[in-house]
Every structure is written in C-alpha cells, then in structure tokens.
Amino acid sequence: MRRSSGVVKCLLALLYILPMAVQTALADDREYRLTIIPADIARSYFPTGENYLIPVDSKTESLVERARYYESGGSLQQALKVYTMASRRAAGTPAAPYIIFKQCSLEADPERAVSCLSGLIEGYPDFPLIDAVRFELAFRFYIGEEHDRALEILREIEENERGGSIVLTPSAIFFSGIIRAEQEYFEEALSDYGRALEAMHLAGGAELEGLYAALYLETAKAHFALGHFERAEHLLVRIYGTAPSSTARSEALWYLALLYVEREDWGGAYSAYSLLVEQFPDSLFAVQAKRELGSMEAFEIRNIEGVYDTSILTGLHSFDTPDRETAGQGAASESGIGFSVQIGSFSRQENAKALVQQLKELGFPAFLVQAQVNGEYYFRVRVGTFDREEDARTALSGLQDKGYSGFILREE
16 A cells, blocks of 8 residues: 555645635645636635626726736736735725735735735634635645644634535535545545535535535545545546546546555556556646556556446435435325435435425425445435426426436335
8 A cells, every 4th residue: 555655645735726826826836636616606705716806996996907907917926916005005995805815815925825814814704705715724724734724724614604604614624634635534534525525415506516526536535545445446437437527537547556556456557557648648647657657567458447427426426326225204105106306415314404404495395314324324315205207307407406416216
C-alpha cells in the first residue's frame, strides 16, 4: 500500500475546491480542477460567479465597472486595487461587504487574504453570504496547511445552517472529508462523505451530477487507502464509466491501476496505465502513467470496462440493491403490486424524516422504508405508492422539476 503513497499524496494536492479567481493567483501552483460546490450556488454566492450582484450606488458604480473590466481581462492585481478603492467609498452602505468579498477573493498574499476574510466575518456578521466567506476562509487556511483551523471554520458553516436553509453544508462536510483524507484519517473521511451525501439529499438542487461523482470518487479513494479493495473497485469502475468529467474518469482509472498494483496484477496495472495514456493524453494522470509504463515489463493490454450507473450521478448509489431490503413502512397498492420513487437513503432516521416532511410539504406522498444491510440499518425515502408505473414516472418528473433525483422501484 505504501508503495504509491508519494504519488497519492501528490495527487491529493489536486483537490476539488471552488471555482474562484483566487485559483489563478495561488503562489504554490496547486491546481483545482473540479468543484465541491454546486455550480448554481457557486455562480450566485461567490465573487467570480456570473450571478454575484453588487448593490452599487452612484458613489461606487463606476469603480465597480472598472474593476470588473480589469478582472474580465485577467488583470487581477489592477482589479484588486480598484475594488479596494470601491470598498472604501462604499463604507457604511449595503454594497460594502459584497465589494470587500470581491477584494478578499482576489488577494494573492495568504496572510492578507486571511486578514481580509476574517475582518469581513467580524465586521459584517449579518452579511447574507457570510457562509460563502467562511468557506473561502477555510480554503485559505487549507492552502496554508492549517488544517485544524480550516475544519473549525467548516464546522461553523454547518452549525450556522442547522435548522435553516441548507446551502453550503453539503460542500462544507465534503471539504472536511477531503481534509481528513489528506491528514490520513480515512475512517473520519468516510464518515464525512456519508454525511455530505445525506446533506445533499436534504438540500436538493440542480446540476449535481458532477458533485455526486466527485463525492463517490473520494469515497473510493478512502476505501482504497484503508485496504477495502473490493469496495474501492466497485466504485471506481462505475465512476470511470459514468462520471461527466474526463478528469474524474481519468483519476478513477489511475486508482484502478494503483489497485491492480496492490494486488500484484501487473497485467491489469499495465493495461490501466496504457488506457490512461490513450484515452486521457492531456491529463496529469497520463503523465504519471507514462512514467510508470517506462519502468514496467510490457504485457498484452486487456480491456478494462467502465460500468455506466446512473445512481453515481443521482447520489442514490449503495453497495446493496433494492431487492435485499427488508420490509418497511408505506402501503402497497390493493393488488399487492405497485410502484414508488426512491429519493434518498440515510443512515440517520432523523435526516430521512426531515426529507419526508420536506416532500410532504411540497405535496408528494412521501414515506420511509427501513432496510437492513450487512447488519446496519438504512432509511429509504420514497414517494408513492402508485398502481401504475406511468403514475410513478409522472411523480418522478414532478420531483425532478423541484430539484430532486430518484429512480422508480417495483414494490410487491
């Protein structure tokens, strides 16, 4: 297992953090390729999002327009200077925290960025986007390898949203898991990934396919690190065959190669490295795969097939199947056969109940089904039941319109 620790540690630096302008100005050349924040939230809550609106007035409008012009042209330092001028002029107005957040996000110097963000949190505790500020501060602490401080800030986000609207909690928990994994606390990381998945089910939303795939990929990597090779392989072949991002697919193939190395399946490892170079020639993983191939004996390349599994994109994947569920609550149709739509699966009954209540308030006939898998209890949230599959499909369409994902089950 430790043979690949240097490579794995290097790859852990290529994490899936938020798509902010600061990424172009990081001094340590880390590259953040995907996102652990849903695209619709990133666009509205973070300063480089296209829907991030600053309530300007006559004092600040021209400065903000000029700063945006510099920013769009890539002149980030010049944009920073103008936003700094605008924030001074906006003091005491509703625009002030919005402009300061812009200013903080463009700050390349780590200490100044942390000071700017901390001052924003302290000076504007009622800022509507305060948890986005916290997330950026946690990101900066992470970059500075102050992991415990980053985790503390992420817990504040979760606590602040508890009992209210869930916006950044899933991403905060996901990010916590990534940090735990980098600290090599893989059991804690798996726990965080499970909680993040539950929080995502509760939050709902759109454009989550890439986020779910990224979460399952990190879960697979944690299982791999713990020596749970069957579970890791089970997920990796599905991510390789399903993930919408070529970066996620290439990383899944890379970890499949590492898994074959651990099993001393040199033909499998040679095949996975070769496929990486062939299918994803521009990826960083392909660069490393070429190095590995250069030191290996050549083998006949065998086909490594990815498995397309839509549950990877909807956050509904589990290691068990619906056929193995125990009997639960919720009535079937009079004929004893019906159809339902499964929306989520939770290890905590209170989270499942919260989603049921949420769905009922929207007019959907939601109910719980309890399942026992390998001695552990899970709580499925379903809508139904319906006599006809057509009715279940109509319900699924209505749920999707509200931002939920699910799949249809036949109940007997």
